[in-house]
Amino acid sequence: MSETVLQIEHLTMQFGGVVAVYDLSMEIRQGEIIALIGPNGAGKTTAFNCVTGVYEPTNGQVIFQGETIARSHPYGKMRKIYAGSEADAYLNGSVRLSPDRITRLGIARTFQNIRLFSGMTVFENVLTAMHLRRRSNFFTAALHLNRAEEKAMQQRAAELLEVVGLTDVSGELATSLPYGKQRLLEIARALATEPKLLLLDEPAAGMNPQETEELSAFICRIKEHFNLSIFVIEHHMNLVMAISDRIYVIDFGKLIAEGTPAEIQNNPAVIEAYLGGGEE
């Protein structure tokens, strides 16, 4: 079995009285495509936000390539409820890396509601995402003394746009692109940060069936090309079933099933969550 890239352990995210994610544990191994599915409001994006450092989880920890990127536990009387028998295992000391640190470690993401840099061209959007890998310091960069690095960055940005097929629109304003292309650009921008793990938040939202099919091929292609592991949230079952190695299903924040696409398709709990139970 290949090495574990991302490990989520007992992740709980609570907003006041609402428990958005409850005791979620999962594992992503090198080279896998893992899907997280569930009905609307099941807590999928919240789980993503905990992994990328946007939220500080209420409880649990996230380990990326052996490094703890988030670890948290509640204080006071809540602690007993959450900690249970494993209280001493990891509940000492909390870790919270900011989103930019996590990205630097090698986790890149896209957003459900597209968040491109609206004032910039397609090309600049990709270029901006390479800023974190710069080696030049502020003064050489600001005085344009890092010509070689800048040139290498531009070349790589052009290559990335070539891979996602946006070369012909690279000079356009990012927000002027059609929806599907904006999604591709988000992926290209995420790839520009040189990730090892790519998180895709509903990459097929708003795409027609043909575009979705192209997207599945595309995701498999970039996985091979950039040697990635991919963690995807998606509603399009065709896409999920076509590309995933394993699928996790959550409903109301709780993990209700995990397994290969075939297992999930026949899992009664999953069918109930999606279609609703019988009317006894």
Next chain:
Amino acid sequence: MAAKGKDGREKNRRGAVITWVIIALIYVGVFVAEQLLPPTSMLFTVLKKGATYALVAVSMNLLNGFTGIFSLGQAGFMLIGAYVFAIFTIPVEVRGSVYQYFDGGLVQFTLPVPVAMVLSGLAAAFFAFLIGLPVLRLKSDYLAIATLGFAEIIRAIFQWNQLGPVTNGSNMLRLFPKFNDFNITDAQGNVIVYLSTLVPFLITGLCIGLIVLLLHSGYGRALRAIRDDEIAAEAMGINLAHHKQLAFCISSFFAGVGGAMLAMYQTTVQAKSFTTAMTYEILLIVVIGGIGSVTGSVLSSFLFVACSEWWLRFLDEQQVIGDFQVPLLRNGFRLVVFSIIIMVVVLFFRRGIMGTRELPDLFRPRRKEAALK
């Protein structure tokens, strides 16, 4: 076929060439005008003050327009710059008369003008660093209020009598070098070459050039990314706190240099003149010029200064055309007209004179033309 660079953008060579030509012409024009026209002409007052304000406006635009940080502390940083410059450049022999209530003051040496200017920028940047640590965590209007408060506090502190040996308390600092000292004179004190307007232009040009270079570098892109979408910028690995702090310090550095220039322009420095109204004037310049356009800020500072100091002056005096005395014209009427002009500009140029365009963009071949080629 329009030349497409590696970056996919059509290289706007024509725009770049025309821009350089225009800039060169402006400098030559300033130099020639200064030699030919009488030095007391209102034109030079406007040009000197305009150059000063242009630098401060661009520095403010760097924050408000390019990084999306709404700061109103510009007058405070200008004050620091002006004071540092004045304190370190007053000749030792006249310090006794300037600091007459403080026994000649504490500082008993004089720095060369360029060193003092850099120092005034650094001092402003240092204060920006300190104030930025707590304040930059705030967002939009809260940040604006906090920086505004900082400017007010600084103004009060510099008038504090206890600091008198350094700041001369609430008395003015004077007798330091001014723009007119840049003129080259012969032994008898007659001016051979007038440089008193060209030098501020050169300083402003150099500083704005540095800012433009920064904006076009990777750091500039990161700043614009923060403006466009903070969450996405952070997800792309851009350290928000670090980059905001950087922008804040750089902006303040140039505001400080601008303050030193203002000191040279005014020939005296007094803390009470660096009011909030001064920040608003600069904010107005930025908004009228276009938030996110360096060219716009520069253009509108000259227009602003020309309108407020020169072109509208006649409105303050009684005018008689033939036997008809024009009504309404009296002291203060200029400000009414000025306000109306500003309202009209803001109403009809919603995004400022330039929007987010820069000078080279104006000479970009039109889209259709480019497509036909």
